[in-house]
Amino acid sequence: MTTAQAQATLYHDIPEARDVKVAIAGVDVHYGDKQALFDVSMQIPDRSVTAFIGPSGCGKSTFLRCVNRMNDTIDGAVVTGSLKIDGTEINDKTIDPVVLRASVGMVFQKPNPFPKSIYDNVAYGPKIHGLAATREELDGIVEQSLVKAGLWGEVSDRLTDPGTSLSGGQQQRLVIARAIAVNPEVILMDEPCSALDPIATAKVEELIDELRENYCIIMVTHSMAQAARVSQMTAFFHLGNLVEYGPTEEIFTNPRERRTQDYITGRFG
Amino acid sequence: MSVISLVALALLVMVAGGFYMGRTRAIKQVAGRSSELHSLPNYYGYYVALWTGFPALLLLAAYGLFGAASTHSWTVAELRAQAHEMSAQFEGDLAANSEYVQLESTLESLELTVNGLREELARLRRANDADRDPHLIQLRLEEQRSSRALLALAGTSIEDYRTGVATGMLVTARETGVAASIRAGFFLTHSDIVRAELFMSDARKIARGETPSELLPELEIVASRLTDHQNTLRNSVGLLVLALAAIALLWTRSQIQPQFRARNNVERLTTVLLIAASILSIITTIGIVLSMLFESMRFFSIIPIQDFLFGLHWSPQIAIREDQLGQSGAFGAIPLFAGTAMITLIAMLVAVPIGLFSAIYLSEYAAPKFRTIAKPVLEVLAGVPTVVFGFFALLTVGPAIRALFTSLGFESAVTQSALSAGLVMGVMIIPFISSLSDDVINAVPQSLRDGSYAMGATRSETVVHVVIPAALPGIFGAVLLAISRAIGETMIVVMAAGQGANLTANPLESVTTITVQIVALLTGDLEFEGPKTLSAFALGLTLFAVTLLMNVIALRVVQKYREKYD
Ligand SMILES: Nc1ncnc2c1ncn2[C@@H]1O[C@H](COP(=O)(O)OP(=O)(O)OP(=O)(O)O)[C@@H](O)[C@H]1O
Numbered sequence A: 001m002t003t004a005q006a007q008a009t010l011y012h013d014i015p016e017a018r019d020v021k022v023a024i025a026g027v028d029v030h031y032g033d034k035q036a037l038f039d040v041s042m043q044i045p046d047r048s049v050t051a052f053i054g055p056s057g058c059g060k061s062t063f064l065r066c067v068n069r070m071n072d073t074i075d076g077a078v079v080t081g082s083l084k085i086d087g088t089e090i091n092d093k094t095i096d097p098v099v100l101r102a103s104v105g106m107v108f109q110k111p112n113p114f115p116k117s118i119y120d121n122v123a124y125g126p127k128i129h130g131l132a133a134t135r136e137e138l139d140g141i142v143e144q145s146l147v148k149a150g151l152w153g154e155v156s157d158r159l160t161d162p163g164t165s166l167s168g169g170q171q172q173r174l175v176i177a178r179a180i181a182v183n184p185e186v187i188l189m190d191e192p193c194s195a196l197d198p199i200a201t202a203k204v205e206e207l208i209d210e211l212r213e214n215y216c217i218i219m220v221t222h223s224m225a226q227a228a229r230v231s232q233m234t235a236f237f238h239l240g241n242l243v244e245y246g247p248t249e250e251i252f253t254n255p256r257e258r259r260t261q262d263y264i265t266g267r268f269g
Numbered sequence B: 001m002s003v004i005s006l007v008a009l010a011l012l013v014m015v016a017g018g019f020y021m022g023r024t025r026a027i028k029q030v031a032g033r034s035s036e037l038h039s040l041p042n043y044y045g046y047y048v049a050l051w052t053g054f055p056a057l058l059l060l061a062a063y064g065l066f067g068a069a070s071t072h073s074w075t076v077a078e079l080r081a082q083a084h085e086m087s088a089q090f091e092g093d094l095a096a097n098s099e100y101v102q103l104e105s106t107l108e109s110l111e112l113t114v115n116g117l118r119e120e121l122a123r124l125r126r127a128n129d130a131d132r133d134p135h136l137i138q139l140r141l142e143e144q145r146s147s148r149a150l151l152a153l154a155g156t157s158i159e160d161y162r163t164g165v166a167t168g169m170l171v172t173a174r175e176t177g178v179a180a181s182i183r184a185g186f187f188l189t190h191s192d193i194v195r196a197e198l199f200m201s202d203a204r205k206i207a208r209g210e211t212p213s214e215l216l217p218e219l220e221i222v223a224s225r226l227t228d229h230q231n232t233l234r235n236s237v238g239l240l241v242l243a244l245a246a247i248a249l250l251w252t253r254s255q256i257q258p259q260f261r262a263r264n265n266v267e268r269l270t271t272v273l274l275i276a277a278s279i280l281s282i283i284t285t286i287g288i289v290l291s292m293l294f295e296s297m298r299f300f301s302i303i304p305i306q307d308f309l310f311g312l313h314w315s316p317q318i319a320i321r322e323d324q325l326g327q328s329g330a331f332g333a334i335p336l337f338a339g340t341a342m343i344t345l346i347a348m349l350v351a352v353p354i355g356l357f358s359a360i361y362l363s364e365y366a367a368p369k370f371r372t373i374a375k376p377v378l379e380v381l382a383g384v385p386t387v388v389f390g391f392f393a394l395l396t397v398g399p400a401i402r403a404l405f406t407s408l409g410f411e412s413a414v415t416q417s418a419l420s421a422g423l424v425m426g427v428m429i430i431p432f433i434s435s436l437s438d439d440v441i442n443a444v445p446q447s448l449r450d451g452s453y454a455m456g457a458t459r460s461e462t463v464v465h466v467v468i469p470a471a472l473p474g475i476f477g478a479v480l481l482a483i484s485r486a487i488g489e490t491m492i493v494v495m496a497a498g499q500g501a502n503l504t505a506n507p508l509e510s511v512t513t514i515t516v517q518i519v520a521l522l523t524g525d526l527e528f529e530g531p532k533t534l535s536a537f538a539l540g541l542t543l544f545a546v547t548l549l550m551n552v553i554a555l556r557v558v559q560k561y562r563e564k565y566d
């Protein structure tokens, strides 16, 4: 084990008063012959925002996809090591990824509403998982999710319009509403604001900050400022290694690793 | 070697020479320092070569396209003119003959007399009993009788006179050896189009050295005219082509200077060339459509369009023999439309589910390795000639269906049925649908699938709720294209569906389709001008209109769909 990794593992203690939601130990990811992640271990707290930063290709998305087993859908991707959510091992043959994904939502870089109405987009998850017994219940879930995603006011009178008819920022909040409609415990976001303009970004950031009250949010971002604004914990990845992980303030004001310092100050990346 | 191939060869040499000359002249003008030229040296070569070759080639192509036709019409026009001149001369000779003019005026005055007498007699007979003069009537009657006899005599002598003069002219014609060509000219002027065309095709056969259906002196004379004119036309076109090429070569070569923008000019020429090619194909299409439209109009002038479009009875066969009783031909196309629709429907019932499901399997479920093998295999099906499907339907599927349904108690089942044609056509169309749908399904962005999987949906939930709805417009387009393919498909139905124009909803009966009837109408004994043959054009036009409409809709839908995801 290199010193960097040793330090990173050392430094994954979580600030008091926060429960560990996701506990990762010794995760390696291979794409065919190519190893994309090397022995990553960290503990991610509940009810907070954890940001993954690092230069392009360092494995942030790969790591994020481990948490909801989306790597299973990629041919040749092999994930080894231990990933526990609330103490339950999820990187295990016996766990059905389809069930897992109902409790680990994901929001992608590019808004990807389904070719359906706004209503049906949000109702998609509840419908396939049978969360609503009656139409009224479903209506309630859709409304609540849209309210939580801060979109209700804008779309309440046009629920039957296609989801694709919304603006990019609205679409991104729509897919966040879609994700929270199944009441997940963890929400993964892969660069959720990179396709949005500053105003839409601000809205989504605000939303993320609100959602933190109830969910464990893990987000990948290329914006240092965004990581600093919305996250409580920050992890810095480099070349497939977790270099440093800790409370956001410390990472940004007083990084322990030179590589982290260089990256944050924009000296490489 | 024929003259034309010699000309083509010479043209080729000139083009090559033009390239070389253009290039060397450009280089020479800057004394070998190519960088001082506006364009690369080759462009000067291309410029000269293109101008040398292109217009000359166009002329040559025009000759190839229209040469035979113009030789033909030239010859026919000439023969007709000769015949016309002959009759003009005949009338002129008669008019110049005082004896004949005398005869004619006698005839005319006799006619007047006879007419006058007839009127007078009628007046006399209408008079009241009191005023009636039987004696006068008797007198006029006798006068009339004698005038009539004189008139008849005058008529005969005029006829005799005309015959005499004509015979004299014919004798002269025979002596000078033009009798045959004049007879040919008269024939071509006065016979109907079909017989004239048969006559000319025999003449062409003789000109080519083949055996005609009959050997007449007229035919031989026309054949030799054809050959002469063909040679004249060919030689002058050949000369013209070479002259055009030479002028273009010299002219463009003289244009070459270091500052000459050869590259831009070549660019422009190439554009013109490409435009010409696409215009040619468009014009061809328009030409085909127009000729179809024209012939259909002729058909609709015989059979009213509403009788054609809404008539329930189709039996065009009877028009062959006119002596058959009570047969005027029935051209109600509804049975054909219904047959076409039924077979298409059966084919779609087979092809759409199977094609779509295999597309879904291939694009969503199959391992990449399986996919790389299975997809081409499926597409091989599209390469099987339709006639093979046709005899498969006729010899295997048809009898099997009949055996199955007779054993189930349907005694009326026949070998040639809509069902067997539809089933086999469906199989033929499967790769069409699967390949097109596979493309549109693959065009559904992966991000949508990821989104659905991330929501905890299974693969089939994702397919049903996300992928298919997203691909639906494209799939719809694919199905429409397949339908228009099915409607236009001929070989399978010709072999497997039978000929009976039954208006039935029973797929076990034999039905007929638009395409089958077109084949039936245009093969075998033809009555050229009759509504029977013309109806084929009307059917063709209908077919064209329907498939065009489908394709337009399909392409628009697919295009819209593309825009959505680009
Ligand atoms: N589907 C795949 N197949 C093979 N290799 C992959 C695949 N996805 C990612 N990789 C490789 O794994 C490594 C990490 O990729 P990943 O997408 O996780 O990077 P990232 O940190 O998210 O980068 P970015 O910031 O550009 O999104 C890269 O080297 C990439 O080439």
Ligand SMILES: [Mg+2]
Residues within 6 Å of the ligand: A060, A061, A062, A190
């Ligand atoms: Mg990424």
